[in-house]
Amino acid sequence: MAAEHLRLYSYWRSSAAYRVRIGLNLKSLPYETVPVHLIRDGGEQHSAAFKQVNPQELVPVLQHGDRVMRQSVAILEYLDETWPEPPLLPAAARDRQRVRALAQTIACDIHPLNNLRVLQHFDRNWHVPQPERDAWVQHWVQEGFTALEAMLADHPSTGTFCEGNSPTLADCCLVPQVYNARRFAVDLSKYPTITRIEKACLALPAFDAARPEKQPDAPVA
Structure with missing residues (x-):
């Protein structure tokens, strides 16, 4: 098409x-x-x-x-x-399931809890101070990343990327969530597999060009 x-x-x-x-x-x-x-x-x-x-x-x-x-x-x-x-999804059904599970761990379980509209609700409706909002984000990212690191580390299907040696749907979700984690000063030293995969992804032009700071609407530094 x-x-x-x-x-x-x-x-x-x-x-x-x-x-x-x-x-x-x-x-x-x-x-x-x-x-x-x-x-x-x-x-x-x-x-x-x-x-x-x-x-x-x-x-x-x-x-x-x-x-x-x-x-x-x-x-x-x-x-x-x-x-x-x-392909963003592997050929084998069991591998596709794993990629979807990794992606959904991020997109369904981690990301919604630190979404902008959630943080704005805390601020506008409950007047939650910024430090408490930041602590909320850090907590749920750490909870999610602890599980994600365990799902990735030493798994036979984990390669250069989340699944094997080609980027998949899971990597598309992982890299932006690590970016968010850094924004909120999450200690990433406990997640060596996650940060290793992120580094491998960002070395690729497709990931590098997608970085937030390289977008046409990003603020001028």
Whole structure:
């Protein structure tokens, strides 16, 4: 299928959008970035115009022609089914299950608890001070990373990347979550396998180009 007219609604620091940028880059798919600033003016994702794009008021959204797609992991699977090379999921069913489990550990269990809207709710509705909000994020990242490290370390399927020696859907999810962990000053020394895999990923041009600071809407340093 033609790759024309791919449009990604994104925010430079959104980890979910970061996942999709990695997937698009791994597939060598050109795309247009439509910035959605999640902070300015109360958050552009809450505007009436963006609600027409995504009633959830979240990024990312991928538009392919007339089709509008939501939810980062579902978008990544769409990319893999539409443009199979290079694959983001392994050929064997048991290996695909493992990759999905690793990805969902991040996308379903870790990420939602440190999402921007959760932290904003703490601030606006309960007036939770910043140090307590940071401690909340650190706690849940550490809980999740402790489990993830155990799932990766010394597992026979773990290679250069989360599954074998080619990046998969799991790596697309891992790298943005490590970026978030660093933002919130999580001690990563306890997770040597996670940080080793992140380093291997970021050495690849597809991951490097997806870094938040390299996005067109990133603040000028």
